[in-house]
Amino acid sequence: MSVNFKPLADRVLVEPTAAETKTASGIIIPDSAKEKPQEGIVVAVGPGKVDEPTTVKVGDKVLYGKYSGTELKIGGTDYLIVKEADLLGVLS
Structure with a gap:
């Protein structure tokens, strides 16, 4: 999970986890019906603001808002900043 990207200020780079492809009962979910993922793994963390250091760290599994952040692709992998x-x- 090493990425050549350093977020600025209080920004966090997250690699979204893959959306479920099957329901608990075994029904396959088509791509058009999949929910946008709302959890992921922190890949890089900015230093924070002068009076507010960041509290998450690389490797934390986090939840984020459905329409939060900006999607970007680095080295062929999709990320969210x-x-x-x-x-x-943070999920434990």
Whole structure:
């Protein structure tokens, strides 16, 4: 998960987890009906603001808002860059 990208200020680079392809009962979900992922793994973290350092760290599994951040592609992999304030929480 090493990426040559350093977010600025309070931004966090997240690699979204893949959307489910099957329901619990085994029904296959087509691409057009899949929900946009709302959780992912933190890949890179900015230093934070002067009076507010970032609280998440690389490797944390986080939840974020459905329409949060900006999607980008680095080295063929899809990522999401979000402000730390847009993160809803860290999953343990």
